[in-house]
Amino acid sequence: MLPGWPIFKRRRKVMTYVMTKPCPVCKQQLTKKAPTDTVQCSCGKHVWQG
Numbered sequence: 762m763l764p765g766w767p768i769f770k771r772r773r774k775v776m777t778y779v780m781t782k783p784c785p786v787c788k789q790q791l792t793k794k795a796p797t798d799t800v801q802c803s804c805g806k807h808v809w810q811g
């Protein structure tokens with residue numbers, strides 16, 4: 762994943778477009794494209810559920 766691109770998309774304040782947050786465990790940036798997505802962090806210790 763290229764650093765910075767999720768942040769670039771987050772500049773648009775369209776809430777349903779792309780959502781990002783850092784993993785609370787490893788601080789890696791997580792991205793989901795829909796509010797209902799479930800994203801598992803690659804560290805395996807955190808799952809971001811919609």
Ligand SMILES: [Zn+2]
Pocket residue numbers: 784785786787788789802803804805806807
């Ligand atoms: Zn993580």
